[in-house]
Amino acid sequence: MKNKNIKILGIETSCDETCASVVENGRKVLSNIIASSANIQAKFGGVVPEIASRKHIEYIGNVVDSALKEAKLIFEEIDAIAVTTNPGLIGALLVGVNYAKALSFAVGKPLIAVNHIEGHIAAAFLESEIEPPFVALVVSGGHTLLYDVRSYESYEIIGKTMDDAVGEAYDKVARLLGLGYPGGPLIDKLAKQGNPSINFPKPKACEDNFDFSYSGLKSSVINFVNSANMKNELINKEDIAASFQKSAIDVLVEKSNRLLEKNEKLIVVGGVACNSYLREQLENAYIPKPIYCTDNAAMIASRAYYSYFQNDFADLSLNASSKL
Secondary structure (H helix, E strand, C coil): CCCCCCEEEEEECCCCEEEEEEEECCCEEEEEEEEECHHHHHHHCCCCHHHHHHHHHHHHHHHHHHHHHHHCCCHHHCCEEEEEEECCCHHHHHHHHHHHHHHHHHHCCCEEEEEHHHHHHHHHHCCCCCCCCEEEEEECCCCEEEEEEEECCEEEEEEEECCCCHHHHHHHHHHHCCCCCCHHHHHHHHHCCCCCCCCCCCCCCCCCCCCECCHHHHHHHHHHHHHHHHCCCCCCHHHHHHHHHHHHHHHHHHHHHHHHCCCCCEEEECHHHHCHHHHHHCCCCECCCHHHHCCCCHHHHHHHHHHHCCCCCECCCCCCCCCC
C-alpha cells in the first residue's frame, strides 16, 4: 500500500479561515486554498463565531473545488477525506465536519478525523524530511503548548498555558494600543521600531516547570498604559510593543531551549511561529513557512496520512468538539 502515492483532501474550518488542500504522501502539497474572513472580523476587533460560521458555509464549496482544480485531480483520484474535528469554534467546526461527511458519503471515500493541534505539528512534515521524535512548541491565538512527539501517532503534552494563549495576549495588547486585528503581525511590525526598555514581568508561577501564563503580562501592559493616561503622560507605542514582545517571546524561547538540551530536534508551529523575533531567537529550531504556520488544510491532510495507514477512519456519526 505504501508504494502507492496516497492523496488526501484536507478540510479545515476551526476558526475564521475556510481551507482545503490536497497533499500527497503526507509531505508534498499539491494545492493549498485559504479563504479568510479576517478582514470582516477586524471590524469587530476579533473573531465573531456566528460570522465565521456563516462565511464557512458561503466559502467551503468553492474552496474545495479550487483545491481539486489546483491539484489537477477529480474526486475519484482522492484516497481519503480529512477534516478538523477539534478544538475550535464549535459552529465553525461543524460546517467543515458536516461538509466532509456528506462528501465522504457522496464520493465513497474514507473519512479521517484530525485534531487541529496535531495538524499544526504535522505542518513540520510539509516539504521537509524531518521525522519524530522531537519537541513541538505550538503557539497560536488559542493555544500555547509544548509537546513531546515520540512518533507520528504519539503526542504528549509537557507544558501548557494556565490562562491566556500567547496569541490571545498579542491580540488584546494590540487592541489596547489601537492597532487593530489580528494583533500579532501588527505588534511584530511596530516592535521593530521600538526599544524594549520597559520591564514587564515574567510569570513567577511557571518558573520551575514548562507551563506558561500570559494574563499577568497582559495586565501589566494594561496597567502601564492606564497609569500613563491617568497622568496625562505620552506613551511610546513602539517601546510598549517591543517590551511586550520581548517578555512574551523570551519565555517561549527559554523553555524551548531547556527542552532542546535534552532532545535533538525542536519544531515551532502555529500562527505565532510567523513572529520575526521568535524566529530569530530560535534559529536552531525547524519552523515551517509562514503559510503553513497559520491555519491551513495542508497540515490536516498531512496528519491524516499517518492515520490512513492505521486504518483509523471515522464513520458518519462523526461530530465536532470545541475541546482539545
